[in-house]
Amino acid sequence: MSSTKAVIIGVDPHKMSVTIEVVDTRERLLGRARFDTDKAGYAAMCRYVKQWPARLWAVEGANGAGRPLAQRLLAAGEQVVDVPAKLAARVRLFDTGHNRKTDALDAHSVAVVAVRTDGLRELTEDGELEALRMLTDRRDELAHQRVQTVNRLQRLLSELLPGQRKRDLSATQAKAIRHHQAS
Known part of the structure; x- marks a missing residue:
């Protein structure tokens, strides 16, 4: 030592x-x-x-x-x-x-x-391991950001349907709302 x-x-x-x-x-x-x-x-x-x-x-x-x-x-x-x-x-x-x-x-x-x-x-x-760690950290950040974005979008879309709770909004309903809002 x-x-x-x-x-x-x-x-x-x-x-x-x-x-x-x-x-x-x-x-x-x-x-x-x-x-x-x-x-x-x-x-x-x-x-x-x-x-x-x-x-x-x-x-x-x-x-x-x-x-x-x-x-x-x-x-x-x-x-x-x-x-x-x-x-x-x-x-x-x-x-x-x-x-x-x-x-x-x-x-x-x-x-x-x-x-x-x-x-x-x-x-x-070990530079290669450090590069892999940095890539993994970035991937984790992106995944976290995506989950936040999807949750925020689902919350906002559910507000467009009266009496609907966030978790009751299906992907089909979300797509229909998005399509209706775009046209």
């Missing part, structure tokens, strides 16, 4: 959430939290860790489930190392006496591996 980093943030990543544990170089617990992997969750996680400006992120499986988060962190200028799942499992077994998995135990094991292990692979930014 880099001696210039005051804290290590162990990350147990999942598709919809990440659990982190922050420890110092003596493995003392400084913080623990769980965040969603959406934009709001990522922003909340970044705000949470700002209290430790000298930090190293240790991500379990940074070439697998942890890859999107690891690349996002790298794009933000963070220092990230990959912790192989086998090393984290070994630490969990030796530290707890069993190999039962919980997100908190996994995040702790990842952080401990980063404290105790020299030579973990330091990650570099």
